[in-house]
Amino acid sequence: MSAWIILGCGCFGVVIGVLTLVGRGIAPHTRSPLAGWGRTAMGGGFVLEGGARLLDASSGAGLAVSTVALGLVLLGAALQARGGLFTRARRTVDGE
Numbered sequence: 001m002s003a004w005i006i007l008g009c010g011c012f013g014v015v016i017g018v019l020t021l022v023g024r025g026i027a028p029h030t031r032s033p034l035a036g037w038g039r040t041a042m043g044g045g046f047v048l049e050g051g052a053r054l055l056d057a058s059s060g061a062g063l064a065v066s067t068v069a070l071g072l073v074l075l076g077a078a079l080q081a082r083g084g085l086f087t088r089a090r091r092t093v094d095g096e
Contacts, residue, residue, distance in 0.1 A: 007050030013043025034083030042076030045069040 017039030045068075052065040 003050050003053035005050075006046055007054065010043045010046030010048075010050055013046060014040055015043075017041075017043055032083040034079045036083070038076040038079030038081075038083055040076070041072050041079060045072030045076065048072065 017036050019036075020039055021033060021036030048065055049069040052062055052069075057065060
């Protein structure tokens with residue numbers, strides 16, 4: 001059951017990342033390409049981990065897949081941080 005949850009969360013993350021890349025993200029201040037790629041990479045890591053669990057990979061293959069998935073999640077987090085995930089949205093006033 002946990003593998004399905006991991007896979008579903010990963011697919012959601014990939015969809016949110018792609019929506020951010022095309023400019024239809026849920027947060028207006030994170031519409032940078034780095035934030036979109038970061039969300040996509042993070043979601044891809046979760047999809048990879050959930051897929052390996054669903055396919056019941058052997059312990060050696062599971063370790064290799066988990067290592068790659070962890071690398072993708074960390075890369076995604078770094079890209080999101082660089083892309084302005086923690087910046088606050090500024091309201092623009094006429095004339096600015």
